[in-house]
Amino acid sequence: MELREAAHAYADLGWGVFPVAPGAKDPLVKWRDASSIDHGQIDQWWARWPDANIGIDCGFSDLVVVDVDDRGSIELMVDDLGVRVDEVGTLRADTPRGGMHVYFQAGDEPIRNSQSALAPKVDVRGDGGYVLAAPSVTEDGVYSWANSGHPVPMLDRLAYACARPLWEPPADTYEPAPDPPPADSMAARWAEAALNGEVDAVAAAPDGTRNARLFEAGLKLYGIVKGGHLDGPTVTSALMDVGVNRAGQSRHEADHTLRSAWERSISRGPDDWRETARLVDPPRLDGPDDGEPGFQVLNLSQLADLPAPRWVLENRIPEGLTWLIGHPKVGKSFIALDWAATVAAGGQRVLYMAGEGVHGFAKRVLAWADAHPGATLDTLGVVPTVPRLLDPASVATFYRTLRRFRPDLVVVDTWSRATPGANENDHGDMSLAIDHIDKARDAYGCSVMVVHHTNVSGVRARGHTSLEGAADAIWHVKRDSAAPDVIEVVNDAVKDWQTIPSLMARLNSQSDSAVLAPSAHDRPGWA
Numbered sequence: 001m002e003l004r005e006a007a008h009a010y011a012d013l014g015w016g017v018f019p020v021a022p023g024a025k026d027p028l029v030k031w032r033d034a035s036s037i038d039h040g041q042i043d044q045w046w047a048r049w050p051d052a053n054i055g056i057d058c059g060f061s062d063l064v065v066v067d068v069d070d071r072g073s074i075e076l077m078v079d080d081l082g083v084r085v086d087e088v089g090t091l092r093a094d095t096p097r098g099g100m101h102v103y104f105q106a107g108d109e110p111i112r113n114s115q116s117a118l119a120p121k122v123d124v125r126g127d128g129g130y131v132l133a134a135p136s137v138t139e140d141g142v143y144s145w146a147n148s149g150h151p152v153p154m155l156d157r158l159a160y161a162c163a164r165p166l167w168e169p170p171a172d173t174y175e176p177a178p179d180p181p182p183a184d185s186m187a188a189r190w191a192e193a194a195l196n197g198e199v200d201a202v203a204a205a206p207d208g209t210r211n212a213r214l215f216e217a218g219l220k221l222y223g224i225v226k227g228g229h230l231d232g233p234t235v236t237s238a239l240m241d242v243g244v245n246r247a248g249q250s251r252h253e254a255d256h257t258l259r260s261a262w263e264r265s266i267s268r269g270p271d272d273w274r275e276t277a278r279l280v281d282p283p284r285l286d287g288p289d290d291g292e293p294g295f296q297v298l299n300l301s302q303l304a305d306l307p308a309p310r311w312v313l314e315n316r317i318p319e320g321l322t323w324l325i326g327h328p329k330v331g332k333s334f335i336a337l338d339w340a341a342t343v344a345a346g347g348q349r350v351l352y353m354a355g356e357g358v359h360g361f362a363k364r365v366l367a368w369a370d371a372h373p374g375a376t377l378d379t380l381g382v383v384p385t386v387p388r389l390l391d392p393a394s395v396a397t398f399y400r401t402l403r404r405f406r407p408d409l410v411v412v413d414t415w416s417r418a419t420p421g422a423n424e425n426d427h428g429d430m431s432l433a434i435d436h437i438d439k440a441r442d443a444y445g446c447s448v449m450v451v452h453h454t455n456v457s458g459v460r461a462r463g464h465t466s467l468e469g470a471a472d473a474i475w476h477v478k479r480d481s482a483a484p485d486v487i488e489v490v491n492d493a494v495k496d497w498q499t500i501p502s503l504m505a506r507l508n509s510q511s512d513s514a515v516l517a518p519s520a521h522d523r524p525g526w527a
Contacts, residue, residue: 002135022051028049053136054134056131065103067131069095083158090151101131106127195230203242219265253426316475318494321450321470325474327479332413332477338519349405350409351382351410351411351446352411353413375521386413407444412449412450416453431466486506488503
């Protein structure tokens with residue numbers, strides 16, 4: 001369908017259209033006033049700009065369009081709202097960069113535009129907004145309809161989420177100072193300087209660190225709020241503004257980060273900060289040595305003598321934290337079991353925490369044992385759940401289990417099961433979960449391998465970059481479309497070690513399940 005013809009068809013539906021620059025998203029007219037269903041006006045516009053894209057005025061057309069840039073965000077909407085917009089029986093369009101537009105009829109209450117109100121990279125176009133419609137073309141590709149039909153009424157849950165206000169600290173959880181200090185007092189100047197300094201620090205943070213820096217700023221400033229020296233809504237407004245408008249975060253990301261910061265902050269005042277930030281005077285060169293040790297200083301020879309990373313499973317699992325990532329149903333858990341069983345067959349103690357169905361997992365273990373009759377799995381222990389790493393009670397149980405079992409290797413399958421309800425893109429939530437893993441490793445001398453999903457594009461681990469930053473090794477499980485029965489396990493990184501060549505394997509039927517072939521047990525050290 002030609003662009004002009006499509007514009008006429010939309011006008012017949014009562015949708016206000018207007019011309020948009022060819023190959024772009026910039027309106028060629030003052031669309032808020034000019035949007036029209038008049039066929040004569042449409043002919044004039046497309047006679048003047050025959051290659052113009054088609055803009056749809058959502059407010060004029062009584063439409064609300066949910067604009068999903070990253071389809072991985074749909075899972076976050078499911079967790080938060082219990083709605084899968086890609087499965088609602090309404091009109092949908094595919095956008096050029098792999099996203100979608102989901103069309104709804106507007107209700108009685110107007111819904112205005114919002115950015116990431118439903119989830120990261122999920123925007124809403126309503127009253128005051130517009131979208132491009134098929135067959136518009138940009139430099140990224142073509143807009144096309146994914147199905148046919150008409151928009152259904154806007155879902156109440158989505159309408160409510162679009163209208164919910166920005167989060168603010170609950171007023172009944174802190175009290176202003178009973179006698180607010182004068183505006184020119186030391187305490188007031190200190191609090192104002194802290195607010196301005198933290199806001200400037202977030203704005204100046206480099207890419208990749210801004211969410212972490214916003215979380216740190218929230219910890220400090222909400223501590224001052226709880227101490228009665230700053231106003232909560234003022235702090236939230238300042239941090240949301242710098243996070244969204246100057247640091248490039250989505251509203252949803254900043255909202256979750258600040259919630260986490262508020263929950264973890266503790267009351268602070270000028271004396272607390274002065275005490276924790278007290279300056280230490282350097283010892284004089286001509287003064288006596290106090291006998292206390294300084295940092296260890298290594299020379300070139302000592303650096304050369306540092307030991308190489310030690311392996312729990314050679315060329316696969318180094319001591320520390322390993323991520324095994326990949327799309328769903330690609331074979332990650334079969335690989336994790338093969339490696340864990342190989343470690344156990346070698347005499348080390350392995351605790352496999354299976355969060356995605358212990359009965360199916362039991363069949364896999366029995367199949368592995370049948371395929372390797374000479375192997376002994378007496379040191380393999382299975383837990384039919386995973387620790388909830390943001391739940392203090394579950395974490396305490398996790399620690400007690402490790403203390404009693406004393407594993408050399410712990411497998412957590414999967415990360416999403418271990419962090420239910422958490423925002424995987426939130427630095428605060430993910431750092432806290434990783435911190436519990438690190439404490440377990442330090443306290444009980446074990447290494448940990450975590451099974452996790454990749455993001456929608458399949459390029460890297462899903463969630464905040466702090467997950468990858470904490471890893472000692474990352475393995476990426478893939479399937480080749482040209483040979484779908486072949487599993488490729490690609491080493492993305494091993495800390496302080498050269499990258500290991502890819503591993504190639506297949507899943508062979510065994511008993512009532514399947515096993516990896518070749519197994520790490522059959523080819524020790526093989527890469």
